[in-house]
Amino acid sequence: xxxxxxxxxxxxxxxxxxxxxxxxxxxxxxxxxxxxxxxxxxxxxxxxxxxxxxxxxxxxxxxxxxxxxxxxxxxxxxxxxxxxxxxxxxxxxxxxxxxxxxxxxxxxxxxxxxxxxxxxxxxxxxxxxxxxxxxxxxxxxxxxxxxxxxxxxxxxxxxxxxxxxxxxxxxxxxxxxxxxxxxxxxxxxxxxxxxxxxxxxxxxxxxxxxxxxxxxxxxxxxxxxxxxxxxxxxxxxxxxxxxxxxxxxxxxxxxxxxxxxxxxxxxxxxxxxxxxxxxxxxxxxxxxxxxxxxxxxxxxxxxxxxxxxxxxxxxxxxxxxxxxxxxxxxxxxxxxxxxxxxxx
Amino acid sequence: xxxxxxxxxxxxxxxxxxxxxxxxxxxxxxxxxxxxxxxxxxxxxxxxxxxxxxxxxxxxxxxxxxxxxxxxxxxxxxxxxxxxxxxxxxxxxxxxxxxxxxxxxxxxxxxxxxxxxxxxxxxxxxxxxxxxxxxxxxxxxxxxxxxxxxxxxxxxxxxxxxxxxxxxxxxxxxxxxxxxxxxxxxxxxxxxxxxxxxxxxxxxxxxxxxxxxxxxxxxxxxxxxxxxxxxxxxxxxxxxxxxxxxxxxxxxxxxxxxxxxxxxxxxxxxxxxxxxxxxxxxxxxxxxxxxx
Amino acid sequence: xxxxxxxxxxxxxxxxxxxxxxxxxxxxxxxxxxxxxxxxxxxxxxxxxxxxxxxxxxxxxxxxxxxxxxxxxxxxxxxxxxxxxxxxxxxxxxxxxxxxxxxxxxxxxxxxxxxxxxxxxxxxxxxxxxxxxxxxxxxxxxxxxxxxxxxxxxxxxxxxxxxxxxxxxxxxxxxxxxxxxxxxxxxxxxxxxxxxxxxxxxxxxxxxxxxxxxxxxxxxxxxxxxxxxxxxxxxxxxxxxxxxxxxxxxxxxxxxxxxxxxxxxxxxxxxxxxxxxxxxxxxxxxxxxxxxxxxxxxxxxxxxxxxxxxxxxxxxxxxxxxxxxxxxxxxxxxxxxxxxxxxx
Numbered sequence: 001x002x003x004x005x006x007x008x009x010x011x012x013x014x015x016x017x018x019x020x021x022x023x024x025x026x027x028x029x030x031x032x033x034x035x036x037x038x039x040x041x042x043x044x045x046x047x048x049x050x051x052x053x054x055x056x057x058x059x060x061x062x063x064x065x066x067x068x069x070x071x072x073x074x075x076x077x078x079x080x081x082x083x084x085x086x087x088x089x090x091x092x093x094x095x096x097x098x099x100x101x102x103x104x105x106x107x108x109x110x111x112x113x114x115x116x117x118x119x120x121x122x123x124x125x126x127x128x129x130x131x132x133x134x135x136x137x138x139x140x141x142x143x144x145x146x147x148x149x150x151x152x153x154x155x156x157x158x159x160x161x162x163x164x165x166x167x168x169x170x171x172x173x174x175x176x177x178x179x180x181x182x183x184x185x186x187x188x189x190x191x192x193x194x195x196x197x198x199x200x201x202x203x204x205x206x207x208x209x210x211x212x213x214x215x216x217x218x219x220x221x222x223x224x225x226x227x228x229x230x231x232x233x234x235x236x237x238x239x240x241x242x243x244x245x246x247x248x249x250x251x252x253x254x255x256x257x258x259x260x261x262x263x264x265x266x267x268x269x270x271x272x273x274x275x276x277x278x279x280x281x282x283x284x285x286x287x288x289x290x291x292x293x294x295x296x297x298x299x300x301x302x303x304x305x306x307x308x309x310x311x312x313x314x315x316x317x318x319x320x321x322x323x324x325x326x327x328x329x330x331x332x333x334x335x336x337x338x339x340x341x342x343x344x
Numbered sequence: 345x346x347x348x349x350x351x352x353x354x355x356x357x358x359x360x361x362x363x364x365x366x367x368x369x370x371x372x373x374x375x376x377x378x379x380x381x382x383x384x385x386x387x388x389x390x391x392x393x394x395x396x397x398x399x400x401x402x403x404x405x406x407x408x409x410x411x412x413x414x415x416x417x418x419x420x421x422x423x424x425x426x427x428x429x430x431x432x433x434x435x436x437x438x439x440x441x442x443x444x445x446x447x448x449x450x451x452x453x454x455x456x457x458x459x460x461x462x463x464x465x466x467x468x469x470x471x472x473x474x475x476x477x478x479x480x481x482x483x484x485x486x487x488x489x490x491x492x493x494x495x496x497x498x499x500x501x502x503x504x505x506x507x508x509x510x511x512x513x514x515x516x517x518x519x520x521x522x523x524x525x526x527x528x529x530x531x532x533x534x535x536x537x538x539x540x541x542x543x544x545x546x547x548x549x550x551x552x553x554x555x556x557x558x559x560x561x562x563x564x565x566x567x568x569x570x571x572x573x574x575x576x577x578x579x580x581x582x583x584x585x586x587x588x589x590x591x592x593x594x595x596x597x598x599x600x601x602x603x604x605x606x607x608x609x610x611x612x613x614x615x616x617x618x619x620x621x622x623x624x625x626x627x628x629x630x631x632x633x634x635x636x
Numbered sequence: 637x638x639x640x641x642x643x644x645x646x647x648x649x650x651x652x653x654x655x656x657x658x659x660x661x662x663x664x665x666x667x668x669x670x671x672x673x674x675x676x677x678x679x680x681x682x683x684x685x686x687x688x689x690x691x692x693x694x695x696x697x698x699x700x701x702x703x704x705x706x707x708x709x710x711x712x713x714x715x716x717x718x719x720x721x722x723x724x725x726x727x728x729x730x731x732x733x734x735x736x737x738x739x740x741x742x743x744x745x746x747x748x749x750x751x752x753x754x755x756x757x758x759x760x761x762x763x764x765x766x767x768x769x770x771x772x773x774x775x776x777x778x779x780x781x782x783x784x785x786x787x788x789x790x791x792x793x794x795x796x797x798x799x800x801x802x803x804x805x806x807x808x809x810x811x812x813x814x815x816x817x818x819x820x821x822x823x824x825x826x827x828x829x830x831x832x833x834x835x836x837x838x839x840x841x842x843x844x845x846x847x848x849x850x851x852x853x854x855x856x857x858x859x860x861x862x863x864x865x866x867x868x869x870x871x872x873x874x875x876x877x878x879x880x881x882x883x884x885x886x887x888x889x890x891x892x893x894x895x896x897x898x899x900x901x902x903x904x905x906x907x908x909x910x911x912x913x914x915x916x917x918x919x920x921x922x923x924x925x926x927x928x929x930x931x932x933x934x935x936x937x938x939x940x941x942x943x944x945x946x947x948x949x950x951x952x953x954x955x956x957x958x959x960x961x962x963x964x965x966x967x968x969x970x971x972x973x974x975x976x977x978x979x980x
Contacts, residue, residue: 054826168916198688200913203897228899251903269831271856282831525743533757534730547747
């Protein structure tokens with residue numbers, strides 16, 4: 001394990017984002033659905049944290065909540081979001097709008113729907129720039145060109161007048177990244193940024209994000225379902241299940257020695273090009289929907305867990321600290337860690 | 345919470361069991377549908393509800409304002425307006441229903457064929473466009489003028505002028521449904537075109553079709569009244585809302601009841617249908633239905 | 637004459653979709669979706685067809701089933717030329733070959749109940765007669781694919797993605813086919829569910845002696861399921877080999893780049909000399925001259941720009957056979973992914 005040097009570095013890093021007990025609900029005719037149920041984590045300067053989970057686990061809602069992009073019937077009902085020490089929950093709507101795209105930016109899975117279809121690349125980028133840093137058109141253009149170059153768009157001058165639909169998926173995602181990084185944000189939230197892209201293009205975009213964020217010292221929150229992307233990009237990983245954090249660990253530790261049965265299941269069910277061995281081990285059962293979860297007593301993962309005991313089915317485990325930077329929400333975290341080491 | 349779940353929960357308690365089917369209906373469907381049912385009831389029970397013979401002329405009773413005997417007053421021939429309106433409802437409902445049924449059947453067929461078999465699409469839709477380029481009421485007047493004024497000819501005229509609207513709606517929906525993977529899956533099993541249309545396309549265009557039908561019904565009621573108003577519709581002395589209105593036109597200043605009450609009935613039925621149509625549209629929207 | 641163990645043989649398959657423009661739908665060009673595909677599938681094997689979006693892999697699958705008509709080429713199924721079959725013969729053929737679709741949300745008619753969906757092929761091909769027999773067969777099929785027969789009266793939208801995919805599989809199995817085209821059957825599913833479906837497909841193949849064409853964009857999945865792999869690029873097969881040979885010793889630069897782009901869920905893996913392709917896949921309506929891959933290929937030479945390389949047998953170091961469409965196949969030293977021991 002070579003995490004000790006990394007940990008030292010973490011301690012000296014300034015915290016960019018700290019989330020404390022975030023709660024986001026969706027109001028429905030029945031009981032409110034707890035999409036995000038008490039999530040806490042932090043990201044340091046230049047650090048990449050991956051938020052991992054399957055559909056409906058609350059990872060995207062968490063990301064949207066951070067910039068208060070939740071609209072009814074969704075509602076943030078509790079918790080604090082500190083961006084460089086400022087509590088965003090106490091800010092007014094217009095103050096939040098000043099922060100979005102400026103101190104914190106976001107990129108999405110499908111850049112075609114996230115970009116305005118009737119505006120040229122130049123206009124979209126210049127608008128972002130103008131909103132946060134009013135300046136002359138010429139200077140803005142120079143800055144936009146510079147950014148397009150940085151995100152590796154060939155012939156940036158020619159592309160200035162292009163509309164989003166005239167660009168390929170990979171190019172659009174580059175434009176999105178350029179737009180997000182224009183005002184040098186301290187935090188970049190990337191919600192499944194490469195899921196819609198082909199694998200060769202994904203490799204380009206991931207490398208681009210890695211390089212730019214380390215150059216600019218931007219904290220990156222990467223939301224993904226793909227453990228391969230996590231392994232390549234993240235410093236630390238937060239695994240979510242049913243609206244909660246079930247495990248948090250530095251990336252190498254997480255893959256080498258998962259402490260939660262769900263994390264272990266995810267790793268075992270992910271096809272691995274390098275360690276291909278016979279069959280994949282599936283996690284039995286279904287990915288729960290929010291509506292199903294109201295009825296689950298005890299640990300939310302217990303219905304799909306091969307290790308579940310009566311205790312798991314009746315008592316909800318807390319998120320227990322297992323060491324520096326490590327925590328897991330499982331009564332038997334120590335045993336899970338041991339069984340994995342024994343296998344290896 | 346989705347519809348079926350809410351339903352099963354409601355159905356769970358026995359006292360509610362017999363009303364469980366109401367749960368998925370929204371307020372607009374109930375309200376609009378209630379108004380429509382009221383009109384249909386009036387039409388069906390007209391002989392029982394009428395207090396007078398709608399055709400009996402009584403010159404001594406000309407232009408009497410609403411009273412205990414003549415609830416909604418009398419017209420220029422001394423006929424009871426209330427009884428004429430109640431009987432007129434039959435014309436409106438019969439014409440409306442006939443037009444809706446014919447329009448829906450023929451329009452759906454044209455829309456299905458045109459949307460599914462792309463080679464027929466061009467010629468069929470150009471023809472529909474040509475029909476649509478006439479304002480439908482003018483087209484109907486022209487047809488009635490050619491065929492003569494009778495209830496049957498009114499139905500024919502309105503059907504012809506409304507078919508393109510239904511055909512267009514159905515075709516548009518067919519074009520999107522035929523691209524769905526489940527149509528390909530039917531083909532992979534070996535199903536022929538007509539079976540695919542019957543089992544896969546038609547059930548999936550039913551929702552917009554039903555919404556369209558309620559609006560066509562409202563349009564037909566208005567158009568029938570309009571045609572009767574200008575004398576190209578239901579031939580007198582048989583009452584229809586349109587020709588009662590038309591009779592009252594000359595007495596607008598001294599007998600307000602002759603125009604107000606038939607107008608009110610037209611308004612109520614059209615309003616009811618439109619509200620119900622809006623409610624249906626929301627209810628049948630697959631995005632609302634598909635949520636799990 | 638086809639070899640006895642061959643089930644499917646495709647020779648020189650082409651599909652051009654005309655591009656039209658203007659009021660009169662004049663043909664102004666063609667999307668060359670499939671441009672010369674030749675391959676054979678042996679009885680009982682899984683042949684994977686791999687490539688990025690727009691490479692023609694899904695079109696090829698549909699051409700094989702005659703769901704769309706080929707522009708040119710020969711299609712043999714079990715020694716029978718199926719391109720010339722009339723409507724009736726084609727209907728009988730549908731019993732032998734089926735398809736499983738990518739999107740479990742749009743591939744099931746939302747207005748039909750599960751039992752109707754599964755019973756439809758049974759009734760249409762008169763494989764079960766009478767209500768009792770149909771019902772028994774539907775229950776049997778539901779059991780085979782791991783669905784509780786008690787769900788038979790539900791509608792598709794009441795199921796999760798993985799369950800819907802099982803319904804689609806049951807529907808395909810109903811006609812007792814010999815050959816199934818699996819068109820990205822797991823790419824719309826959550827990771828933990830993907831493994832379930834892969835394992836189910838493997839089980840069914842064993843139990844019923846099925847032959848699969850497994851279409852996928854994800855090479856790491858392919859490694860688990862396939863016996864042989866065909867890699868497609870811009871409508872052509874660029875490499876075809878036994879799975880292990882292809883992964884360990886790729887002979888086409890595109891295959892090597894694909895392998896290198898795939899994120900591996902193992903942060904401890906050091907990946908040297910990663911090839912990250914530049915640029916995008918060219919449009920199939922305007923393919924480049926010569927080798928379709930040459931604009932993105934780092935090894936490209938003059939001949940690559942002029943001549944389309946033929947798919948030919950090329951020996952590998954280990955002696956394992958395979959076909960490659962590259963002028964320089966013998967001269968390049970390409971890196972594959974060695975199979976290592978699983979670490980966790």
